[in-house]
Amino acid sequence: xxxxxxxxxxxxxxxxxxxxxxxxxxxxxxxxxxxxxxxxxxxxxxxxxxxxxxxxxxxxxxxxxxxxxxxxxxxxxxxxxxxxxxxxxxxxxxxxxxxxxxxxxxxxxxxxxxxxxxxxxxxxxxxxxxxxxxxxxxxxxxxxxxxxxxxxxxxxxxxxxxxxxxxxxxxxxxxxxxxxxxxxxxxxxxxxxxxxxxxxxxxxxxxxxxxxxxxxxxxxxxxxxxxxxxxxxxxxxxxxxxxxxxxxxxxxxxxxxxxxxxxxxxxxxxxxxxxxxxxxxxxxxxxxxxxxxxxxxxxxxxxxxxxxxxxxxxxxxxxx
Amino acid sequence: xxxxxxxxxxxxxxxxxxxxxxxxxxxxxxxxxxxxxxxxxxxxxxxxxxxxxxxxxxxxxxxxxxxxxxxxxxxxxxxxxxxxxxxxxxxxxxxxxxxxxxxxxxxxxxxxxxxxxxxxxxxxxxxxxxxxxxxxxxxxxxxxxxxxxxxxxxxxxxxxxxxxxxxxxxxxxxxxxxxxxxxxxxxxxxxxxxxxxxxxxxxxxxxxxxxxxxxxxxxxxxxxxxxxxxxxxxxxxxxxxxxxxxxxxxxxxxxxxxxxxxxxxxxxxxxxxxxxxxxxxxxxxxxxxxxxxxxxxxxxxxxxxxxxxxxxxxxxxxxx
Numbered sequence: 001x002x003x004x005x006x007x008x009x010x011x012x013x014x015x016x017x018x019x020x021x022x023x024x025x026x027x028x029x030x031x032x033x034x035x036x037x038x039x040x041x042x043x044x045x046x047x048x049x050x051x052x053x054x055x056x057x058x059x060x061x062x063x064x065x066x067x068x069x070x071x072x073x074x075x076x077x078x079x080x081x082x083x084x085x086x087x088x089x090x091x092x093x094x095x096x097x098x099x100x101x102x103x104x105x106x107x108x109x110x111x112x113x114x115x116x117x118x119x120x121x122x123x124x125x126x127x128x129x130x131x132x133x134x135x136x137x138x139x140x141x142x143x144x145x146x147x148x149x150x151x152x153x154x155x156x157x158x159x160x161x162x163x164x165x166x167x168x169x170x171x172x173x174x175x176x177x178x179x180x181x182x183x184x185x186x187x188x189x190x191x192x193x194x195x196x197x198x199x200x201x202x203x204x205x206x207x208x209x210x211x212x213x214x215x216x217x218x219x220x221x222x223x224x225x226x227x228x229x230x231x232x233x234x235x236x237x238x239x240x241x242x243x244x245x246x247x248x249x250x251x252x253x254x255x256x257x258x259x260x261x262x263x264x265x266x267x268x269x270x271x272x273x274x275x276x277x278x279x280x281x282x283x284x285x286x287x288x289x290x291x292x293x294x295x296x297x298x299x300x301x302x303x304x305x306x307x308x309x310x311x312x313x314x315x316x317x318x319x320x
Numbered sequence: 321x322x323x324x325x326x327x328x329x330x331x332x333x334x335x336x337x338x339x340x341x342x343x344x345x346x347x348x349x350x351x352x353x354x355x356x357x358x359x360x361x362x363x364x365x366x367x368x369x370x371x372x373x374x375x376x377x378x379x380x381x382x383x384x385x386x387x388x389x390x391x392x393x394x395x396x397x398x399x400x401x402x403x404x405x406x407x408x409x410x411x412x413x414x415x416x417x418x419x420x421x422x423x424x425x426x427x428x429x430x431x432x433x434x435x436x437x438x439x440x441x442x443x444x445x446x447x448x449x450x451x452x453x454x455x456x457x458x459x460x461x462x463x464x465x466x467x468x469x470x471x472x473x474x475x476x477x478x479x480x481x482x483x484x485x486x487x488x489x490x491x492x493x494x495x496x497x498x499x500x501x502x503x504x505x506x507x508x509x510x511x512x513x514x515x516x517x518x519x520x521x522x523x524x525x526x527x528x529x530x531x532x533x534x535x536x537x538x539x540x541x542x543x544x545x546x547x548x549x550x551x552x553x554x555x556x557x558x559x560x561x562x563x564x565x566x567x568x569x570x571x572x573x574x575x576x577x578x579x580x581x582x583x584x585x586x587x588x589x590x591x592x593x594x595x596x597x598x599x600x601x602x603x604x605x606x607x608x609x610x611x612x613x614x615x616x617x618x619x620x621x622x623x624x625x626x627x628x629x630x631x632x633x634x635x636x637x638x639x640x
Contacts, residue, residue: 102455102479106429113426118595119436125587127579127596134602135422158478159422259447267445275438276447282454 004301007041007065009034009054014047014071016290023301041065043300045293046077050258050277055081067300071095071289073148073280074229075310076202083312090296093147093308093317095288096280100199100227101151103279105159107251108195109135111223116273136160141189143209144199144228145180146316148280152197153177164189168205168314190217195225201316202229210234215241221248227279230255235266242271253279324621327361327385329354329374334367334391336610343621361385363620365613366397370578370597375401387620391415391609393468393600394549395630396522403632410616413628413637415608416600417471420519420547423599425475427571428515429455431543436593456480461509463529464519464548465500466636468600472517473497484509488525488634510537515545521636522549530554535561541568547599550575555586562591573599 004024008014009031017026029037031053038044039062046054049072058064058081067088070078073096078089110116112133121128140156142149145167153163154176163177166189170182181189183205190196196218200206210224211234218224224247226233235256241247251273252266258277260266267274296306311318324344328334329351337346349357351373358364359382366374369392378384378401387408390398393416398409430436432453441448460476462469465487473483474496483497486509490502501509503525510516516538520526530544531554538544544567546553555576561567571593572586578597580586587594616626631638 098456098480099452099454102429103433103452105479106426106433106435109422109426110430110435113423113599115426115430115435115593115595116439118598119439119593121596122587122594125582125584127582129596129598129601131601131603131605132419132423132598134419134604136418155479159425159475160418262445262447264445267442273435273439274442275435276441276449278438278449278452279433281449281451283451284454285451 004042005040006043006045006297007034007037008045008047009051010045010047012047014045014290014293015287016294019294020297024297035060038065039063042067043297044068046070049077052077054078058082059085067306069293069296071293073146073316074202075315076229076231079312079315088306089310089312090306090308091310091317092289092292095285095292097147097151099280099282099285100148101155103253104152104197104199104225104227105155107225107273108140108156108161108223109159111249111251111273112138138162138194139192140164140195140197141166141186141193142197142199143186144197144201146199146201146319148227149197149199150176152199156195161195164193187217190214190222191219193218193222195223198224198226198228198232200228200232201314202231203315207231208234210238212237212240215247218247220246223248224250226251227253230258239265239269239272242269245271249273251275253277324362325360326363326365326617327354327357328365328367329371330365330367332367334365334610334613335607336614339614340617344617355380358385359383362387363617364388366390369397372397374398378402379405387626389613389616391613393466393636394522395635396549396551399632399635408626409630409632410626410628411630411637412609412612413467415605415612417467419602419605420468420600421471421475423573424472424517424519424545424547425479427545427593428460428476428481428543429479431569431571431593432458458482458514459512460484460515460517461486461506461513462517462519463506464517464521466519466521466639468547469517469519470496472519476515481515484513507537510534510542511539513538513542515543518544518546518548518552520548520552521634522551523635527551528554530558532557532560535567538567540566543568544570546571547573550578559585559589559592562589565591569593571595573597 006024007027034053035057044065049070069090071092112135139162141164142153143166145165153165165177166181171180174180249271253275308317326344327347354373355377364385369390389410391412432455459482461484462473463486465485473485476483485497486501491500494500569591573595628637
């Protein structure tokens with residue numbers, strides 16, 4: 001093949017691909033045509049990163065691209081199917097760190113200050129003063145010690161929150177957090193936290209980790225925030241914990257089924273805030289994500305090592 | 321008088337006054353009985369700090385207390401009437417700094433991430449992804465350079481916001497902010513800010529400062545937050561600026577008339593968030609405020625200088 005073929009799985013085409021002109025042939029596919037197009041692709045850009053079409057099409061027949069890039073932090077729409085091939089997977093590590101950290105800090109403050117309650121009262125034209133929580137001096141446990149989890153931790157610490165970070169591997173000499181706890185410490189930490197934030201990669205080990213047992217370990221005042229993946233949470237168990245007031249509240253930005261169906265009970269659970277998988281998506285994010293892919297394409301073309309190569313066994317980019 | 325008399329203007333009695341037992345006689349008054357009780361008081365604790373009864377009763381006839389304490393940051397319910405007497409006024413400087421800074425940071429993040437929009441869509445069971453603002457890299461102007469304004473500034477800076485602080489007096493060697501702008505710089509700064517936060521003391525100079533002219537100087541995307549006093553804002557002008565989309569949004573925690581009457585148009589202006597004067601009021605605040613008064617009472621009893629003495633000409637406690 002004389003010219004590199006970049007196959008893009010998308011509904012909406014990505015911006016900035018003119019940077020490829022003269023250097024690659026760009027072919028677009030949707031979920032239906034993906035399998036048919038794959039054999040001609042050298043590179044696959046999974047622009048529609050919420051689609052499961054790549055897993056469904058893999059391995060399939062014919063040649064496979066040598067490099068697959070997903071403009072997301074999570075790679076759970078590629079694994080485990082792609083793990084057994086020698087394809088390189090890269091992700092959007094870095095782009096979402098600050099936006100998601102701001103989003104989580106905003107949720108913490110909004111819940112502490114009861115903005116949902118104030119705006120509900122506003123609709124009722126009802127003046128009712130309440131006393132609210134001071135955030136400084138509270139404790140958070142952040143499950144997920146990758147760049148997003150670390151950024152969340154730093155941002156909460158800047159607000160005076162004590163942060164315990166939980167990762168796969170315990171480390172006792174972390175330059176920023178002093179220590180990163182291993183998963184074994186989680187049960188104890190859950191009982192001490194005012195805020196429990198899930199931003200772990202979705203793996204077989206983390207799937208369903210926030211279940212009835214986990215919610216039972218939390219304080220009745222604790223709030224749970226999920227900006228990881230919907231599959232981290234046993235949604236029925238969360239609903240029960242909220243309805244029985246075993247925890248103080250929750251905010252979900254991700255769901256087992258997305259878009260969340262309009263008849264889902266999750267829309268209307270007391271103390272549960274719902275948002276449509278947007279915590280990382282700030283104005284200009286599509287440009288940032290496209291540029292990040294294109295920068296990596298420059299490396300690919302030059303035969304240089306790619307940035308943000310995912311460890312397909314772990315399911316994320318290991319810390320360097 | 322053999323025993324000190326502490327007169328307390330209240331609806332609800334303050335906590336912790338048992339610390340005075342054996343050292344002072346505590347007398348309670350409401351708005352109606354205040355004038356009659358004042359002559360016997362050595363100390364007046366204006367626990368009901370939103371009441372204008374002290375201004376109304378001043379100077380009146382008979383002896384006046386030598387010390388008046390208000391458990392609020394603002395002293396606009398005492399001035400100008402008390403300015404002409406030799407009474408000492410003290411306030412609650414310090415207690416509200418962190419809670420209000422957290423509240424403002426929460427509002428900034430909530431508006432940037434469009435939490436109001438998400439929770440409106442949640443009620444409609446409608447999944448609609450939007451792109452939101454990145455807060456880091458935006459610019460804020462904080463009008464008010466006392467401890468609350470400074471704490472707001474520091475908290476926003478910790479979120480990556482560039483902060484310009486505006487005070488009565490320009491200072492070019494501020495240890496934290498580099499420079500504190502004088503009021504003369506405000507017009508220019510308003511045109512550059514993404515966030516305009518009012519936390520100034522209410523004085524004749526600041527009354528009505530946020531009027532049509534001020535809103536016209538702001539960017540169409542700018543958001544205005546008032547945690548100062550309602551009288552800082554010409555509410556009709558703010559409503560017009562919001563309705564005509566001359567600014568991007570606003571959040572008011574204080575109002576010209578409080579409680580905000582249920583028929584006020586302010587409850588239902590597009591882009592306007594309303595809360596019931598609670599930004600500083602975290603759980604335990606009444607205890608903190610009572611302790612602060614009692615600590616000052618210890619000084620008063622011992623003949624020591626009081627903390628947080630208000631400059632009655634300026635209308636606030638000057639920086640030491």
